Each structure stands twice: as C-alpha cells, then as structure tokens.
Amino acid sequence: MSALPAAAEQALETFSQPISWEQRARLLMAWGEQLEPLTDDERSEPNRVDGCESLVWLVGHFSEGHWQFRASGDARLIRGLLALLLVRVNGLPADELSTLDLAAWFSQLGLARHLSPSRTNGLQAVLTRMRELTLNAPR
Known part of the structure; x- marks a missing residue:
C-alpha cells in the first residue's frame, strides 16, 4: 500500500485536532x-448510488493507471463525507481501492463514532460503486 495522497494527509491533520463535534x-x-460540482447530466439516474438514504451521484475516470472520482450529494454533511472519501481514494490504482478499509479511514479522522449506521452504510455503498466502476471499466 502506498503512502496517503497529500490531500488525505491534509484531511488527517485537519480532523485530528482536538475539537468538538459541532x-x-x-x-x-x-x-x-x-467538491467540484457535477453537471446536470452527471447527476443522472445511471450515476446515482443505490444504498444511500440521501441522493448521491458518483462518476469516475481512469487515466494512466489511476482512478479519479467525483461525487455529490443532496445533504451538506454527506457532501463533506464524500469529500473526505474522495481525498482518500483519488489517484489509487484499482488494486488498492479494492482493499481500502473505509471504517479505518473514518476512524483515523475521528469521525467514525459520529456516523450513524445509515451514513456508514451509504459511504460503504459509494465505495462499493467505486470498486464496481474499476472492475467494469474498459482499459
């Protein structure tokens, strides 16, 4: 497993500060x-992630052996969680994406205990969709 991307390191530094939940x-x-906004075309049913209580859309692009994802959601907290997921996964090769421990990432950030089961399941659904995209994409 390679080192964390720079944006993920920044997220860890930011969220590891001793601050209140608020x-x-x-x-x-x-x-x-x-988050970079998605276009109306990208916010379409084929890009919607099943398994999320909120509306969440995900698009991915494979280039030079690495994946870049963009996502959006209809709720502010969800968009924040998506942003933290994206900084962790963007730029990873498919084999590292397939072994990413989502719970460990949000634990490192100090957020896991604040995530409801439905939010945790929704984030897992986003990661599962990312993995599906990597498996089904033409190379």
Missing part, C-alpha cells in the same frame, strides 16, 4: 463545499 461538523460541511 466544530468538526462545520469543518466537514466546509470540505463538502470544495
């Missing part, structure tokens, strides 16, 4: 505001 939630929403 401060962490505001920080999470701020991270979500940094």
Whole structure:
C-alpha cells in the first residue's frame, strides 16, 4: 500500500485536532463545499448510488493507471463525507481501492463514532460503486 495522497494527509491533520463535534461538523460541511460540482447530466439516474438514504451521484475516470472520482450529494454533511472519501481514494490504482478499509479511514479522522449506521452504510455503498466502476471499466 502506498503512502496517503497529500490531500488525505491534509484531511488527517485537519480532523485530528482536538475539537468538538459541532466544530468538526462545520469543518466537514466546509470540505463538502470544495467538491467540484457535477453537471446536470452527471447527476443522472445511471450515476446515482443505490444504498444511500440521501441522493448521491458518483462518476469516475481512469487515466494512466489511476482512478479519479467525483461525487455529490443532496445533504451538506454527506457532501463533506464524500469529500473526505474522495481525498482518500483519488489517484489509487484499482488494486488498492479494492482493499481500502473505509471504517479505518473514518476512524483515523475521528469521525467514525459520529456516523450513524445509515451514513456508514451509504459511504460503504459509494465505495462499493467505486470498486464496481474499476472492475467494469474498459482499459
């Protein structure tokens, strides 16, 4: 497994500060505001992730042996969680993406205990969809 991407290191540094949940939630929403918006075409049914209570869309692009994903959701906290997932997975080769431990990542960030089971399941659904895209994509 390679070192964390620079953006993931930055997320770890930011979220590992001893702050309250309210401060962490505001920080999470701020991270979500940094997501590159999806176009109306990208926010379509084929790109919608099943298994999320909120509406979540995911698109992926394979280039030079690595995956780049973009995502959006209809809820501010979800967009923040998606942003943190994306900084962890973007740039990974498919084999590393297939072994990523989502729970460990959000534990490292100090967020796991604040995630409801439905949010955890939704994030897992996004990661599962990413893995499906890597398996089904033409090379």
